[in-house]
Amino acid sequence: xxxxxxxxxxxxxxxxxxxxxxxxxxxxxxxxxxxxxxxxxxxxxxxxxxxxxxxxxxxxxxxxxxxxxxxxxxxxxxxxxxxxxxxxxxxxxxxxxxxxxxxxxxxxxxxxxxxxxxxxxxxxxxxxxxxxxxxxxxxxxxxxxxxxxxxxxxxxxxxxxxxxxxxxxxxxxxxxxxxxxxxxxxxxxxxxxxxxxxxxxxxxxxxxxxxxx
Amino acid sequence: xxxxxxxxxxxxxxxxxxxxxxxxxxxxxxxxxxxxxxxxxxxxxxxxxxxxxxxxxxxxxxxxxxxxxxxxxxxxxxxxxxxxxxxxxxxxxxxxxxxxxxxxxxxxxxxxxxxxxxxxxxxxxxxxxxxxxxxxxxxxxxxxxxxxxxxxxxxxxxxxxxxxxxxxxxxxxxxxxxxxxxxxxxxxxxxxxxxxxxxxxxxxxxxxxxxxxxxxxxxxxxxxxxxxxxxxxxxxxxxxxxxxxxxxxxxxxxxxxxxxxxxxxxxxxxxxxxxxxxxxxxxxxxxxxxxxxxxxxxxxxxxxxxxxxxxxxxxxxxxxxxxxxxxxxxxxxxxxxxxxxxxxxxxxxxxxxxxxxxxxxxxxxxxxxxxxxxxxxxxxxxxxxxxxxxxxxxxxxxxxxxxxxxxxxxxxxxxxxxxxxxxxxxxxxxxxxxxxxxxxxxxxxxxxxxxxxxxxxxxxxxxxxxxxxxxxxxxxxxxxxxxxxxxxxxxxxxxxxxxxxxxxxxxxxxxxxxxxxxxxxxxxxxxxxxxxxxxxxxxxxxxxxxxxxxxxxxxxxxxxxxxxxxxxxxxxxxxxxxxxxxxxxxxxxxxx
Numbered sequence: 020x021x022x023x024x025x026x027x028x029x030x031x032x033x034x035x036x037x038x039x040x041x042x043x044x045x046x047x048x049x050x051x052x053x054x055x056x057x058x059x060x061x062x063x064x065x066x067x068x069x070x071x072x073x074x075x076x077x078x079x080x081x082x083x084x085x086x087x088x089x090x091x092x093x094x095x096x097x098x099x100x101x102x103x104x105x106x107x108x109x110x111x112x113x114x115x116x117x118x119x120x121x122x123x124x125x126x127x128x129x130x131x132x133x134x135x136x137x138x139x140x141x142x143x144x145x146x147x148x149x150x151x152x153x154x155x156x157x158x159x160x161x162x163x164x165x166x167x168x169x170x171x172x173x174x175x176x177x178x179x180x181x182x183x184x185x186x187x188x189x190x191x192x193x194x195x196x197x198x199x200x201x202x203x204x205x206x207x208x209x210x211x212x213x214x215x216x217x218x219x220x221x222x223x224x225x226x227x228x229x230x231x232x
Numbered sequence: 233x234x235x236x237x238x239x240x241x242x243x244x245x246x247x248x249x250x251x252x253x254x255x256x257x258x259x260x261x262x263x264x265x266x267x268x269x270x271x272x273x274x275x276x277x278x279x280x281x282x283x284x285x286x287x288x289x290x291x292x293x294x295x296x297x298x299x300x301x302x303x304x305x306x307x308x309x310x311x312x313x314x315x316x317x318x319x320x321x322x323x324x325x326x327x328x329x330x331x332x333x334x335x336x337x338x339x340x341x342x343x344x345x346x347x348x349x350x351x352x353x354x355x356x357x358x359x360x361x362x363x364x365x366x367x368x369x370x371x372x373x374x375x376x377x378x379x380x381x382x383x384x385x386x387x388x389x390x391x392x393x394x395x396x397x398x399x400x401x402x403x404x405x406x407x408x409x410x411x412x413x414x415x416x417x418x419x420x421x422x423x424x425x426x427x428x429x430x431x432x433x434x435x436x437x438x439x440x441x442x443x444x445x446x447x448x449x450x451x452x453x454x455x456x457x458x459x460x461x462x463x464x465x466x467x468x469x470x471x472x473x474x475x476x477x478x479x480x481x482x483x484x485x486x487x488x489x490x491x492x493x494x495x496x497x498x499x500x501x502x503x504x505x506x507x508x509x510x511x512x513x514x515x516x517x518x519x520x521x522x523x524x525x526x527x528x529x530x531x532x533x534x535x536x537x538x539x540x541x542x543x544x545x546x547x548x549x550x551x552x553x554x555x556x557x558x559x560x561x562x563x564x565x566x567x568x569x570x571x572x573x574x575x576x577x578x579x580x581x582x583x584x585x586x587x588x589x590x591x592x593x594x595x596x597x598x599x600x601x602x603x604x605x606x607x608x609x610x611x612x613x614x615x616x617x618x619x620x621x622x623x624x625x626x627x628x629x630x631x632x633x634x635x636x637x638x639x640x641x642x643x644x645x646x647x648x649x650x651x652x653x654x655x656x657x658x659x660x661x662x663x664x665x666x667x668x669x670x671x672x673x674x675x676x677x678x679x680x681x682x683x684x685x686x687x688x689x690x691x692x693x694x695x696x697x698x699x700x701x702x703x704x705x706x707x708x709x710x711x712x713x714x715x716x717x718x719x720x721x722x723x724x725x726x727x728x729x730x731x732x733x734x735x736x737x738x739x740x741x742x743x744x745x746x747x748x749x750x751x752x753x754x755x756x757x758x759x760x761x762x763x764x765x766x767x768x769x770x771x772x773x774x775x776x777x778x779x780x781x782x783x784x785x786x787x788x789x790x791x792x793x794x795x796x797x798x799x800x801x802x803x804x805x806x807x808x809x810x811x812x813x814x815x816x817x818x819x820x821x822x823x824x
Contacts, residue, residue, distance in 0.1 A: 182397060
């Protein structure tokens with residue numbers, strides 16, 4: 020299957036902004052791939068004057084939040100690095116039913132979220148304090164914030180455009196499947212995390228429950 | 233067979249197209265229609281507000297329409313019903329204009345002085361900030377028909393999937409465009425905006441000029457191919473800078489003041505705050521001012537009535553009208569300030585104002601209406617009406633109805649009457665006989681809430697009409713009916729009344745003279761400050777100062793006098809301190 024790839028514009032973020040920025044982007048991506056019956060949920064960002072949409076599925080929210088926490092902890096260990104998060108949508112196709120009962124994932128779309136995390140000084144969990152602690156003047160801070168807001172908005176537009184232009188590769192809507200199965204990985208994490216992820220993927224290769232049909 | 237199946241597919245396609253139009257419209261309107269103006273924002277409307285909590289969970293059941301494109305949207309009936317999409321042909325392009333309507337109140341002397349009630353200080357400045365175009369392009373009908381194959385059913389599915397994807401994009405898109413920020417601002421409870429957002433589905437689309445079009449940005453969604461054509465959607469929108477610079481200016485505090493006081497805006501807070509409002513800082517400042525000026529008048533006792541003759545009143549109300557637009561921070565404060573010179577010694581001024589605030593909630597209509605009908609138009613009256621009405625109109629509905637406005641106006645008049653009455657009464661003892669009769673008529677004719685008015689009448693009656701001929705007629709008109717109906721105070725000639733009063737005054741014990749100045753306003757205040765349940769007590773206290781004079785011993789009266797004197801002193805002393813909170817206590821004491 021044809022796998023479409025979208026490289027999103029790189030965003031320069033401070034560590035305390037990671038959470039909101041990633042939530043916004045990841046949820047927007049998944050929302051466009053949640054083709055089952057959904058009740059969209061508007062979320063206003065706290066740091067930016069932007070409203071994004073969630074598909075309203077708790078599992079999705081949980082998965083995204085976990086990924087973000089994971090990413091943040093990785094960023095803590097690897098400061099001032101450009102990092103990339105990949106959201107991959109796949110279909111599970113059972114090929115050659117063997118003793119391993121292996122079902123192969125067929126990736127049909129990948130989104131690369133590129134972040135350049137700046138000023139890695141404190142734990143992002145204390146992000147409210149960070150605002151005060153960094154040496155930036157308030158003007159610099161607000162102009163930087165404005166820039167980031169614009170860039171984030173551009174990224175969201177980029178997502179919309181991509182979704183609009185590329186529709187043919189999206190698998191047909193299956194009844195009962197709320198969102199297309201996806202995984203989130205961090206290719207930049209060449210350490211054990213990534214390896215673990217691959218290992219986990221192998222272990223749970225049974226596929227997403229929604230794909231059993 | 234094949235033909236019928238293709239027909240049914242065509243019908244299905246048509247239905248998908250129709251539903252696509254409807255859903256698109258719903259998505260756009262839902263994110264562009266402020267459900268209520270922020271002025272009238274209440275809990276009920278919050279169900280439709282764009283907050284995260286209610287957008288998804290307002291209703292858990294799945295409505296048939298939600299299933300279309302697997303997108304459950306918030307109920308937006310008002311918006312949808314106003315556009316009768318059902319009668320549209322799907323071949324007609326659907327245009328949705330999102331219009332920003334700016335309300336720009338006149339700020340200036342000229343407007344206020346002229347009698348332009350219905351102008352409502354409003355000019356309209358409209359600007360289309362978004363134009364959505366949803367259309368079904370069937371130019372490819374033949375081509376599509378030619379290429380129709382047995383897989384048309386799967387084509388339908390593909391079409392449906394792509395339409396679903398497009399609507400997902402639309403849903404996100406409407407929230408990214410600048411107009412959504414305005415929508416959010418309008419829907420946020422704390423903000424009152426000078427503008428409103430009006431989505432329109434024009435039957436005749438007025439094309440943009442080239443210049444307009446050049447100013448706007450365009451986003452075209454990728455078309456969705458259908459069985460026999462394609463669905464197209466695009467939006468022309470203004471950039472945020474165009475929109476926000478012109479229209480999102482901070483709102484004049486005038487609106488905020490009235491908004492806060494508006495029972496519509498905050499009906500629940502209104503009631504608990506009612507008693508407290510009497511002790512609010514501006515009012516207290518006002519009361520202090522009165523006690524001061526009252527004192528001054530007392531010092532120069534003989535001519536105070538001169539200062540409250542109709543002409544200063546008129547000029548003052550004019551001054552008020554002129555000043556109002558320029559002082560945005562508080563209509564009530566302005567009124568108090570501006571009314572205070574002619575009626576400086578009277579407490580009831582503040583009462584009238586605060587009553588006005590509560591008019592839609594509490595004022596007992598019948599008694600006031602009866603008075604209302606009797607209001608004789610006079611120049612002064614008109615000016616007062618202007619003075620009291622203008623700010624209310626400006627505020628766009630702080631007082632809920634015309635009746636409320638009339639009450640407000642009546643109160644304004646009474647303030648003047650009362651104030652002049654009080655001033656005149658400082659001359660000597662007429663207060664005694666007057667208060668006696670007043671309390672009697674009050675009790676017979678009015679319920680507790682109304683008593684200040686008849687009480688007032690008595691002041692007017694007792695005051696020398698000849699000194700204020702202009703205003704006397706007016707007052708007499710207003711207050712005769714209650715007196716007549718009371719039966720206890722039959723209508724008599726003014727001279728006779730004055731004569732009777734003079735007689736009574738002559739017979740009255742001297743100790744009351746001192747009291748009258750301070751006690752009477754105190755009584756007013758007591759009554760005003762009482763919530764409904766406490767009026768009995770207030771009435772009783774009035775009786776004590778009026779009817780019960782005969783029954784009471786001189787010692788009782790002396791005691792009462794002393795308490796009032798004490799209160800007066802406390803007031804006077806505290807008024808120098810400028811602390812508003814302190815002054816509340818004497819009133820509270822006097823009320824108990």
